[in-house]
Amino acid sequence: MKTMMTLHLSEVHHIMEETQMNRDTYEKIVALRLPGMAKTYLEQEEMEDIRQLTFDQRLELLVDAEVDSQRIHKIERLINNAHFAESKASITQIKYYADRHLDKEQILSLATNEYIKKHENVLIIGATGAGNYVKLEIM
Known part of the structure; x- marks a missing residue:
């Protein structure tokens, strides 16, 4: 500073x-x-x-x-x-492979954090070990 x-x-x-x-x-x-x-x-x-x-x-x-x-x-x-373990994770690093079934528009929308301003909840689900923790860090 x-x-x-x-x-x-x-x-x-x-x-x-x-x-x-x-x-x-x-x-x-x-x-x-x-x-x-x-x-x-x-x-x-x-x-x-x-x-x-x-x-x-x-x-x-x-x-x-x-x-x-x-x-x-x-x-x-x-x-x-x-x-965070992955503190340098970035939304731009996400790989949108077809087998991952990721909705790019939805993820980019979540990245704006508008859901916080609107007091909405976000629930991320998936199989254990599927990287949900990393998904949370990226967001």
Whole structure:
């Protein structure tokens, strides 16, 4: 985390040469530990047409970036703390061989985690030793 902030601080001076206020605002965002918002703030400063957006639109972009950043960080932390045997498993590594009877659309749908937001349950069934544990880790 500190490396990311240091990296951004070293970039700030050439990106935000316009005003001291921009640098101060950026440094306050970093001090509040809002890395997603800080990164997006820097990116917005480099965009020429960003000034066409209203204050509310720009603020929404900044807040959305921070929410996404925190969500991703939380998922990564939970995966690391779970100590899965196959922690590097990826949905892209699934082999959809005919004899496995896997529904690719359904698996990709499950990978979006929409069922969590909708408070739906997912039940994975199969014969013992059929890799259900690995299926759960992938999802």
